[in-house]
Amino acid sequence: MTVRRTVHLIVNPVAGHAKAPEVVTSHVIPILDESQTPYKLHTTTAPRDAGTIGRSILDNDRAGAADSSSKITVIIAGGDGTTHEFIEGVLDVSSELKNEQSVLRGVWEIVILPFGTANALYSSLFPPTTPTPEFESLQSLSHPIPSDVLPKLYSLFSFLDKSSTPLPLPITLTTLVPPVCHTPIASEQPIRRSGREESTIIPSHVVLSTSLHACILQTSETLRAAHPGPERFRIAAQQSASRFFEAKARLSPPRQTSGEVEQWDPKKREFVKPYTHTIGPTPNVDGRERRVVEIGGPFAYFLSTSTVDRLEPTFVVSPKTSLRPAELTPTTISSSPKESTSLPGAGEGNRQEDGGDIDNGRWIYVTILRPLRDPRVIAAPAEQRGEVWSRRAFEVLGKAYQQGTHIDLTYPVSPPAENLDDETESRGQGDTVVELFRCGSFEWIPLEEDERTRLVCADGALHLIPIGGHAEVGLKVPVEGEDCWSFAVWA
Numbered sequence: 001m002t003v004r005r006t007v008h009l010i011v012n013p014v015a016g017h018a019k020a021p022e023v024v025t026s027h028v029i030p031i032l033d034e035s036q037t038p039y040k041l042h043t044t045t046a047p048r049d050a051g052t053i054g055r056s057i058l059d060n061d062r063a064g065a066a067d068s069s070s071k072i073t074v075i076i077a078g079g080d081g082t083t084h085e086f087i088e089g090v091l092d093v094s095s096e097l098k099n100e101q102s103v104l105r106g107v108w109e110i111v112i113l114p115f116g117t118a119n120a121l122y123s124s125l126f127p128p129t130t131p132t133p134e135f136e137s138l139q140s141l142s143h144p145i146p147s148d149v150l151p152k153l154y155s156l157f158s159f160l161d162k163s164s165t166p167l168p169l170p171i172t173l174t175t176l177v178p179p180v181c182h183t184p185i186a187s188e189q190p191i192r193r194s195g196r197e198e199s200t201i202i203p204s205h206v207v208l209s210t211s212l213h214a215c216i217l218q219t220s221e222t223l224r225a226a227h228p229g230p231e232r233f234r235i236a237a238q239q240s241a242s243r244f245f246e247a248k249a250r251l252s253p254p255r256q257t258s259g260e261v262e263q264w265d266p267k268k269r270e271f272v273k274p275y276t277h278t279i280g281p282t283p284n285v286d287g288r289e290r291r292v293v294e295i296g297g298p299f300a301y302f303l304s305t306s307t308v309d310r311l312e313p314t315f316v317v318s319p320k321t322s323l324r325p326a327e328l329t330p331t332t333i334s335s336s337p338k339e340s341t342s343l344p345g346a347g348e349g350n351r352q353e354d355g356g357d358i359d360n361g362r363w364i365y366v367t368i369l370r371p372l373r374d375p376r377v378i379a380a381p382a383e384q385r386g387e388v389w390s391r392r393a394f395e396v397l398g399k400a401y402q403q404g405t406h407i408d409l410t411y412p413v414s415p416p417a418e419n420l421d422d423e424t425e426s427r428g429q430g431d432t433v434v435e436l437f438r439c440g441s442f443e444w445i446p447l448e449e450d451e452r453t454r455l456v457c458a459d460g461a462l463h464l465i466p467i468g469g470h471a472e473v474g475l476k477v478p479v480e481g482e483d484c485w486s487f488a489v490w491a
């Protein structure tokens with residue numbers, strides 16, 4: 001085997017069930033030794049340490065490297081949160097806002113060892129049903145890997161094999177924008193109270209959410225010690241599922257294309273022109289008409305992603321999202337789920353007969369539930385609507401565990417007014433239950449001061465939109481040779 005450049009191994013010893021150190025010592029390091037891959041081990045010692053480690057790697061690499069644009073490989077043993085903190089640390093996006101000189105922040109190739117709780121990115125790249133790919137470096141190992149450890153090492157073997165290239169990892173940038181206010185008397189012009197430089201920019205690589213999902217993440221942290229597994233997310237959901245969030249959302253098309261915002265149509269099984277919203281103003285951006293879709297609340301669920309189809313191994317909440325190029329997804333190989341080839345990373349949720357144009361990296365997929373679109377909720381007295389909706393929310397989101405079939409649900413056409421047991425249907429005649437849009441960017445504008453409506457969850461990290469402010473969410477897709485930073489993941 002060839003001698004390789006030093007890779008950095010970042011281990012979070014407390015993520016998930018705290019198993020990373022043991023597996024790294026017993027299996028990962030022996031594999032790196034055997035493949036003659038030099039490595040440097042870093043163990044996180046506190047929250048956010050992965051970012052500090054990432055910055056020190058960058059500084060040392062730049063100090064010693066003749067070619068400052070060379071790639072740095074980082075193996076991250078932990079959950080999505082550890083990778084999030086690493087990316088946040090090396091990017092330090094706040095300096096961009098302050099107009100500081102643009103700094104070369106590195107071209108990073110990430111190998112994931114999924115030792116967190118949810119492992120959304122890894123589970124999306126290698127869903128639980130993935131048969132073990134035929135890795136050359138695995139076959140040439142001198143010692144066997146236990147069957148419970150092997151499925152966690154696919155990204156590592158993919159990196160060691162180098163039979164393909166790593167997948168570009170788009171980064172979502174969320175700006176928390178302070179409110180606009182009027183100066184006392186001197187000017188009629190509205191100004192931003194604290195200036196744009198005081199906006200906060202948050203990078204995320206898995207999920208950006210508000211509403212129920214953000215509340216679940218907030219509550220679930222308090223349950224971590226008692227429930228280290230994903231069951232804590234379900235326990236937390238019980239506490240917020242009946243809540244409505246008063247806000248407004250604006251979705252914009254991707255900048256780099258002439259495309260429009262699109263919406264999933266379960267009956268046609270394809271993305272079509274948005275049909276469950278109100279069309280907002282049409283601002284002229286960059287000399288082009290760009291149609292903005294404005295969506296009124298209240299909301300119950302609002303979650304966006306560009307990279308993952310699932311948040312846990314079997315919770316396929318955004319089944320049309322994939323990081324893999326379309327030509328590697330089963331929908332382009334076969335029009336029938338039964339004939340689908342089981343490629344690594346081929347999400348179960350992607351195996352649908354629509355032949356839908358699964359895209360990678362260009363779109364932000366936004367999954368929305370709005371309770372007042374439910375005839376059962378409308379029929380209920382105002383004080384019972386939350387509880388009535390809560391049952392529906394569990395019914396609908398429960399289908400995400402059935403290979404993402406929630407996106408095909410429709411409401412019963414004429415439900416009996418008093419019947420609280422009316423079930424949704426799959427691709428029936430009624431209105432679409434889950435509103436799944438894809439767009440290039442969006443804004444989330446809270447219309448109430450309640451913290452829960454101003455809460456934003458970026459890969460599990462929680463942030464608050466300032467009162468009166470809003471969040472602007474856009475996508476940074478790496479363009480080779482043009483950017484001072486980019487990320488890619490071995491899969």
Ligand SMILES: Nc1ncnc2c1ncn2[C@@H]1O[C@H](COP(=O)(O)OP(=O)(O)OP(=O)(O)O)[C@@H](O)[C@H]1O
Pocket residue numbers: 012013014015016017044045046047048049078079080081082083085115116117118119120460
């Ligand atoms: N040595 C440490 N002591 C305490 N906390 C740490 C340490 N190292 C990292 N952390 C914190 O551990 C937290 C959990 O890590 P991570 O998010 O990767 O795992 P997880 O939450 O179990 O998995 P997932 O994000 O996939 O659900 C991170 O928020 C990080 O700040």
